[in-house]
Amino acid sequence: MTIVNIDQLHLYYGTFHALKNINMNINEKSITAFIGPSGCGKSTLLRTLNRMNDMIKGVRIEGSVNIKGENIYAQDVNVELLRKEIGMVFQQPNPFPKSIYENVAYGSKIHGITNRKQLDEIVETSLKNAALWDEVKDDLKKSAYGLSGGQQQRLCIARALAVNPEILLMDEPTSALDPISTLKIEELIQDLKQRYTIVIVTHNMQQAARVSDETAFFLNGEVIEMDDTATLFSNPNDQKTEDYISGRFG
């Protein structure tokens, strides 16, 4: 089942043509990886999916992004509700300078949940879903800044899960982490697939090969090739894809 459909999408930063005619379908409850050398437009495309690009001055978009059949760039779209449906995890863990509890509860409070018991429940479930509960359950009142980098990133995942999104966007979520934390997050991503649609940008081809169901290869603002991950890595159609995955550039 397709949940995201990107149709003839172009994006310009001022006069710079950063995304060129992107056409793509993303499947529900699967993991889609974006790979490609840095500067090729992976993060830019990811940010078009929850309209975080709106905040960058001079961005112009043509074409459409349809999520569950609705163009999110249509006039009457409520961007705040859209972002509630589509969570995002960033490259650098970015917890708020608040307690662990307050970090996870933040989104729910924003969206109007005030009942303490309900919040407690949401915090616990989200932390469990992010595989962090056992490590922090006695320290919920402590500052999130006391956690390790890997824990902080899982906290950010918990925070995103707490508002109950359908899609989770992750922009190189492990690039700032050590190998063990990376492994934990990769396992977590595999688990989350049962409930969420995940789109992950990664700089690391092995990671894409390990975790994703489908992979899209980007180059200079274009999607060169998209296929299921096993096929793309073992039997790419395009010479450029083959060059990249065999490490000839990038």
Add this chain to the structure above:
Amino acid sequence: MNGSTSVSNTSINNNEKTDKQQLKHMMKRKRKNKFFHAVFFISTLFGIAALLLLLGQILIQGLGWLNWDFFNNYSSRKPENSGIKAAMVGTLWMIGITAPLTFIIGVATALFLEEYAKDTWISRVIQTNISNLAGVPSIVYGLLGLTLFVRMLHLGPSILAGALTMTLLVLPIIIVASQEAIRAVPVSQRHASYALGANRWQTIVKVVLPSSFAGILTGSILSLSRAIGETAPLIVIGAVAFIARLPDGLLSKFTAMPIQIYTWSSQPQEEFHHVAGAGIIVLLFMLLAMNALAIFLRNKYQRK
């Protein structure tokens, strides 16, 4: 074979030469380093010595005159009966009006400039003006206050006119300090908030303000403590020097501590200089207390 030895000889000679040069160079740098170390140390000593001298002189002059009566008396023709009551209460009234006004207007302006109107022409115009205003001499604010508040708004030489004039004077400083504190909140935290579906107002209230609160508060208190020490604008708007009752409303005539101190120290009688010294001690103590409060609040609210 010969050739090669001669080559290696010259290269050794060269090395020795450069070694010697380097050594010389290093000695020179070390000497330079020592020299400037001494210069800076002496400069620091000079500053500290001047400060100690000043403090010492004031303490010697004023400490003996500092007693309960000094706080409980109005100013008087006789030095031994002179007290700081009216001036201290006047200053407290002024701070009481100026502090909330500058804080609210200053933080709101800083938020508007940083969060709403960033990089628009209007914010650039305001920004330039504010930066310039922060450097305007305080007497100019006095003249502005005299025209605007005392005359045009008919407030007279009142506490309210004084407080509003001080508000104008402090505002640019508070705005700039608040802007810096707001700017120091990492963009990544705003992004985290927006990505969860928060709107701009929610992001400001729940992320930006809590993170920048310590900085804003510190900046505000420090700029207010500057206002406490200002004399010129209050003299210009007509605050009086000798006053023998407490203010009973916003439109009362008033005096303030620096004015009172200035008046005492310009009296011919030697005894009044001691009274002025006692006044300065009280003023300094108030300033120190405010700075201590700023440090305390910064440590308390600084993000962990």
